[in-house]
Amino acid sequence: MLRRNFLTLMAGTALVAVARPAFAELPKIQKKDTYKVGFAQTESNNPWRIAQTKSMQDEAAKRGWQLVYTDAAGSAAKQVADVNSMIAQGVDAIFLAPREEKPLIPAVMGAKKAGIPVILLDRNVDPSLAKPGEDYVTFIGSDFIEEGKRAAEWLTKTMNGKASIIQLEGTTGSSPANDRAKGFADYIKDHPDMKIVASQSGDFARDKGRQVAETLLQAHPEATAIYAHNDEMAIGAISALEAAGKNPGKDVIIVSIDGTRDALQAIIDGKMGATVECSPFFGPAAFDTLVKYAAGETIPPKIINTDRFFDAANAKENLASAY
Template sequence: MQHPRRSLLVLAAAAAACVSALAADTGAPKLAQKSSYKVGFAQSENNNPWRIAETKSMQEVAAKCGWQLVVTDAGGSAAKQVADVDSMIAQKVDLIVLPPREEKPLIPAVMKAKKAGIPVILVDRNVDQKVAKAGRDYVTFIGSDFVDQGRRAAEWLVKASGGKATIIELEGTTGSSPANDRKKGFDAVIAKNAGMKIVASQSGDFARDKGRQIAQSLLQAHPGATAIYAHNDEMAIGAITALEAAGKKAGKDVLVVSIDGTKDALTAITQGKMGATVQSSPFFGPVTCKTAQRYAKGESIPPWVKVEDKFYDTSNAQANMADGY
């Protein structure tokens, strides 16, 4: 018969081993310190100025950061982006930098990379935090406060309209974190102002021509609209085209406010066609390099590396044209 004390010791050791295994599983994979790394950048699409600037930023920092960069383009498909991450895992990259097109569909890719021992840094867009968490399943999220962006756009519109506006909202890609949060921040402010009403809200998928088409349709359905809020500048520029085609003067008959800070948007502000845009910087290369270097050294990385965004209106658009892209 086994001695009771010995049995307790065996059980304690087994429990300790179990706790140790669980603890090991709670952290994102480590990144070894090396002079060079093979890094995968799984871009969601390269069909607009913002995405092109983001990809360029990653490519420009690669040599300085000691990265051999593998770049893919998902062409606007979450399924293709998942496949791109799978390919990077098969290539045994050291690190994956991922701007997830949508919050939920990219979680399996993040978890698969974790299982393969490859750390993932999310940039620009996040995944559903209720399912995958920074520090546990991936290193961190580097990006803007999308809720605050929407809030700032709404606060400008309330002031510019004198608290009275009939609003059309052009949403970004359905299911993406910027679309979800930019709507949340904007709508919350508008709801507090009795003279402000959102009469239509529909996705333009962050694309200029689709934004134009949706704006055209919604303007026909709501000819009394006095303001358009677009979740990004591309859709806002499309909406301005739709307004002009409808014989309306953007910036006068209908106020336009947006988010991103592209050169076309800054130009539209100087022309009086757009009222304001909240910057959402695409230049993630330097901050991602610095974050990866800190992580490799064993430093603690916060779950959210927040990017600070500027605000452009008629008072400063011309002076900051060089910030556009």
């Protein structure tokens, strides 16, 4: 089997089309009643990840499948090792939530070489280094660019087209952080008075989001809005604002992404403006996709979740169903 030349990756240069030789087809999977599948989770330090893991575990139990679960604890290197362990255990397929776009390429390629199909969940890998339908089956998740655009559109309208914005970025190098930043920037570029005055990673974590927000608020007391790449950082930012003697929701408007119960409560309390839902309930779609793949059905390169939008108009009525 011809394999991709990874020297270009080692050199930090993206592969181009002419450097891609012909490949064998994706690994197939035998159609049967139950499967032994792996789920390589990136971390479990926030409600979104916990809800995603529970969805996968519940669906496996419902179908009577064996689920080999690992938690990379926020380490891309451990996640690669976790996938290698699943390969060694002879799983039928692997569901992978890649922590970062480039470091997880060896895991995807290692599984393919071992004849094990991979389905990516919620985060993608670098599209110049691995492709759906060729190196992995498909990506299932939200449209992160659209999430960023929806957040920017709401904030622009709410602020009447004028704001000094602090951006709390997600994990550096992850597809949600990259795309949510891009979607937001693409929208506000047509609104010159919507300006990002500072941007720094809070690693999708509540406490780090609070710490980063504290630092950036001190450096930019003129900030009138905060755009957080997830609700955990947004809630951290609320604490930072209150500690600074500011009134979140009035002095500084906050918009975020995820749709967690804590975020909806913060909207109800008037401390947060809005959040774009990013559904963590992947179990049914993930397992259904694998069954369809085993049956020989054509799987699209992307399967996009339908996500809602929450603000003061609908947060209260949706609180009970939030995670």
